Amino acid sequence: MRSLWLVAGVLLVAACSGSDTSASETTNTTSSPPTTSVATTTLPAATTTAPPTTTSTPTTTTTTTTTTTTTTTQPPPELLGVELALHAAIDRPLAIAAPRGDTRLFVAQREGTIEIVTDDGEIQEEPFLDLSDRVWANGIEQGLLGLAFHPEYAENGRLFVYFTDENNDTRLAEYTVGTDPAFADAESYRELLLFDQPTERHNGGMLEFGPDGFLYVSVGDGGDGGHNGQKSDTLFGTILRIDVDGGEPYLAPPDNPFVAGGGAPEVWGYGLRNPWRFSIDHETGLMYIADVGQQDWEEINVVALDAGGANFGWAYREGSRCFSSPECEETETVLPVVEYGHQEGCSVTGGYVYRGSAIPEVAGTYFYSDWCSGWIRSFRYDNGTAVDLEEWTALQPGQVNTFGVDGFGELYIGTWSGEVWKLVPVRAES
Numbered sequence: 001m002r003s004l005w006l007v008a009g010v011l012l013v014a015a016c017s018g019s020d021t022s023a024s025e026t027t028n029t030t031s032s033p034p035t036t037s038v039a040t041t042t043l044p045a046a047t048t049t050a051p052p053t054t055t056s057t058p059t060t061t062t063t064t065t066t067t068t069t070t071t072t073t074q075p076p077p078e079l080l081g082v083e084l085a086l087h088a089a090i091d092r093p094l095a096i097a098a099p100r101g102d103t104r105l106f107v108a109q110r111e112g113t114i115e116i117v118t119d120d121g122e123i124q125e126e127p128f129l130d131l132s133d134r135v136w137a138n139g140i141e142q143g144l145l146g147l148a149f150h151p152e153y154a155e156n157g158r159l160f161v162y163f164t165d166e167n168n169d170t171r172l173a174e175y176t177v178g179t180d181p182a183f184a185d186a187e188s189y190r191e192l193l194l195f196d197q198p199t200e201r202h203n204g205g206m207l208e209f210g211p212d213g214f215l216y217v218s219v220g221d222g223g224d225g226g227h228n229g230q231k232s233d234t235l236f237g238t239i240l241r242i243d244v245d246g247g248e249p250y251l252a253p254p255d256n257p258f259v260a261g262g263g264a265p266e267v268w269g270y271g272l273r274n275p276w277r278f279s280i281d282h283e284t285g286l287m288y289i290a291d292v293g294q295q296d297w298e299e300i301n302v303v304a305l306d307a308g309g310a311n312f313g314w315a316y317r318e319g320s321r322c323f324s325s326p327e328c329e330e331t332e333t334v335l336p337v338v339e340y341g342h343q344e345g346c347s348v349t350g351g352y353v354y355r356g357s358a359i360p361e362v363a364g365t366y367f368y369s370d371w372c373s374g375w376i377r378s379f380r381y382d383n384g385t386a387v388d389l390e391e392w393t394a395l396q397p398g399q400v401n402t403f404g405v406d407g408f409g410e411l412y413i414g415t416w417s418g419e420v421w422k423l424v425p426v427r428a429e430s
């Protein structure tokens with residue numbers, strides 16, 4: 001099966017050559033956003049965006065006799081490749097999420113609104129939630145940065161946001177849905193954390209619930225010159241793990257690594273510079289952390305959720321290399337499973353392990369990008385090692401702010417220039 005879609009990928013590349021833009025040509029951190037045409041002209045004609053499962057769910061025929069049940073599953077038509085279908089045009093999407101099983105896609109827009117996109121790509125006229133009077137989005141790493149729905153959102157209507165406020169500080173807050181499920185209750189603001197940020201850089205911003213029901217929050221070192229990285233007793237340079245179902249405003253779970261000492265009780269892992277995007281693969285219990293580098297190296301770390309307390313190395317190390325300290329060699333740190341130098345990009349944008357149903361051929365594959373170069377790469381994590389490393393040269397989304405998944409595990413990509421792309425299969429006629 002694998003060789004099948006590799007060949008298919010080549011076919012797609014061939015179809016697109018000529019208008020393909022070399023990813024490595026663009027490495028400027030302050031480069032202006034690419035125009036929409038970069039993505040649209042380099043792609044095969046976008047398919048019509050279908051509801052999450054219509055093109056892909058294997059058809060199942062069940063035959064029942066008096067003594068046995070026989071199930072015949074028909075495989076989907078041959079996969080020729082994957083492509084990006086334009087799902088919606090939304091200015092500066094920074095977070096893409098949905099409650100589990102919900103057919104709507106929720107897109108957090110940098111200036112502070114959360115837009116609802118229906119499964120046929122229609123954008124709800126009024127935003128689900130408008131936080132623009134609370135959100136400050138001046139610096140390039142500021143704005144409405146994170147969005148997560150409570151695992152029991154269908155029952156309790158609780159959602160969480162992470163944003164920059166008018167003082168250049170960041171806040172983690174909760175809202176609840178209103179009586180109309182199309183809108184959150186704007187008055188329901190409940191603050192969980194306020195970070196007095198030292199600078200407007202490295203403010204993290206990713207939110208995701210783990211299979212343990214706890215909320216994980218990436219914070220970043222605050223751009224303080226790296227001094228916070230190795231401090232497990234500050235919330236900067238960390239990923240937090242908190243219980244939003246207990247305490248006021250939250251609890252540190254009793255099995256957090258530093259509850260008994262050695263660090264702040266909320267901290268799950270530290271030694272991070274700017275973990276702008278991380279994701280949790282619920283099927284394996286692994287967290288994939290893409291940590292943005294300073295000078296030369298971008299990195300992705302993969303760690304089991306039950307391996308709390310890990311030191312990811314910053315600022316002793318940048319990627320796997322010693323960076324700033326003679327103590328580097330003596331300090332035990334988690335090393336990245338994938339890293340790349342700044343000749344190939346400038347700022348890693350972490351994605352997700354694909355667990356949707358439309359493209360079972362790529363199940364278990366982790367996709368990621370780089371904000372400057374705009375390529376899409378992938379690997380599979382196999383017992384401590386990244387294997388099957390790929391660059392999907394036919395996929396040219398533009399400048400990737402974020403990845404996201406919908407309520408059924410399908411994968412989306414949000415770009416600085418305002419596209420929300422959906423990863424879709426290209427299949428032979430059945």
Ligand SMILES: [Ca+2]
Binds near residue numbers: 291299312317318
């Ligand atoms: Ca590191």
